[in-house]
Amino acid sequence: MKKLITLSMLFMATVVIGQEETPTKKVSIGGSVDAYYQTYLTAPDNIGASFGSSFAEQTGFALGMANIIATYEGETTGAVADLAFGPRGVGAVGGDESIFINQLYAYWNVSESTKLTMGRFNTFLGYEVISPVANFNYSTSYLFSNGPFSHVGLKADFALSDDFSLMLAVMNETDVNNNMSGDYSLGAQFGYAGQFLNFYYANVGLGFEVDYTGGFDLSDSFFLGINAAYADNDGEGFMGAALYPQVATSDNFSIGLRGEFFDWLSDADSSVDDQDVFAVTLTGSYTLENLIIKPELRLDSNSQEVYSDNDLAPTKSLAAFTLAAIYSF
Template identity: 65%
Template sequence: MKAITKTNYVKNIFFAAVLFTGASLVAQEEVEEKKAISISGSADAYFRTNLSATDEADADGAFINPGSSFAEETGFALGMANIIASYDMGKTGVVADLVFGPRGEAATFNQNVINQLYAYWNVSEGTTITAGRFNTFLGYEVISPVANMNYSTSYLFSNGPFSHVGVKADFALSEDFSLMLAVTNVADINNNFTGVYALGAQLGYSGQFLNFYYDGGEFLGLEVDYTGGFDLSEDFFLGINAAYADSDGAGFAGAALYPQLATSDSFKLGLRGEYFSVFDGVDGTDDPSVFAATLTGSYSIENLTIKPEVRLDSWSDNEPYFDTDGAASKSLSSFLIAAIYSF
């Protein structure tokens, strides 16, 4: 009888241990789900040549290029390597976005390798507070080539801010309406040495966004920006961007359309047509403008995307380009092909 009792006791202890171990594993899995760490990123490179001008750099090492940000060199060139690490606990989380290479250096103004570095707190289901360095809410395009249809960037994107350092609050007002309010340093500056801060706001409705930025004239002054788009059919999308910036009478204005057609699951064709002008607020006689048309194909196989692109830039005056014979020209035609790998 004692042996049977002892055996039952051992069995009970064994089953209890199994149940406890199982419960512990389930609890551990739930904790690990809440503390989800993810790594993502991309790498890109390209070849670019001028069709109407020389590819040779001048004595100062400057290449003849459209004048917008990134993809500025000729011949074979590097874009950037982008590593994004995020840690999400559900209510709170942090994101570290590091960039290396020419595109990354230009995006951070050679300050460091940090493209974004911020923590966030989901205060409620419809409210999130973010603090740190985050990419701008202005404009249609972004720094990473993965998220852009065109590989080269627009003048609107190039002349606006890239990133902000400060605090922002995002509010989901309803299923269609959203609101963002921000207080930051002056755009693209990590440190504040002047005591001047910038204010930002974004009102969104069903994928259409009206953006505001104001820094008292330290950088852009006041910028008003509209970004949006419409699915005109299952395969055809039209993106739109328009902006106006004024800092004590000097600034820029412009608009761009982004029609994009998906011909298959692996191939898309996108056109960017942009008008952009700058003004100095004096008499209007030296306010140049440019029309730029960029046609880009996008072919994807697994995580690799190949983008061939033809671009034409035509200025109203100031003859910014030089052709192969050394004569000044108001227009530049160029071709590039880029390879982008994302993970």
């Protein structure tokens, strides 16, 4: 009996020690799916044209993307695999239908204030993001569409204090998985209390971009988001600014407006010639459990006659109604 009790105590001690030495591990799966209906109010739906911004460019009933995100968290290290399928996903990964990786990176929390990340991660520039769950407006802005979507490289995030943060990065040129040119880009982000000043530089592609992203809670129910950017590569690029006022009318419903002015500089895009555009997007957002329903009205006014009206005559404006359904899990 003494031997049995001794063996039992040794076994229990071994189990307790083993439990204490086992590192904390956490695996989670999440993501989203979205679909929408869109019709032009000032042009036939079959004209084959769109606003010129990314995603949500189809008419009738259309698909967004299926986004599946797997996350592994250890005590100080972890990894993220973010896969995107569907038209929005193909556009997000650079138009290559054989690649469905939106993000794929590993990270190391070197200390409480320093984090290193290596792999493919979404851009730090701009107010809007690829995932429709995180954007208030369903259609995207020109600033988002003309900036980078993702980067492949190494970045270091530093929490300098409760309010100040700094990020430094060295990367391939924007939206390039395999660096065949031998050119690299540099990025930096300085943050203060939810306001961010971003910098990007590369010898090829986008060139130099400076970007401000931020926002202010003007009241408990009224938020104002702000985005402004300037990009230049040997005289070609863009500049623009956008405001995002949003009002929560109840726990489940909010309404928001995006007003944006965007100007292409020189011949940055072969499809535009000294154009600028003013776009207004009014979006409602109703949340039911994990389902988000977004009715949206959008009107774009271009300085050139780049659209068609209902008689197929050239015109400077295009209006559309969109109804989107987004489910996150």
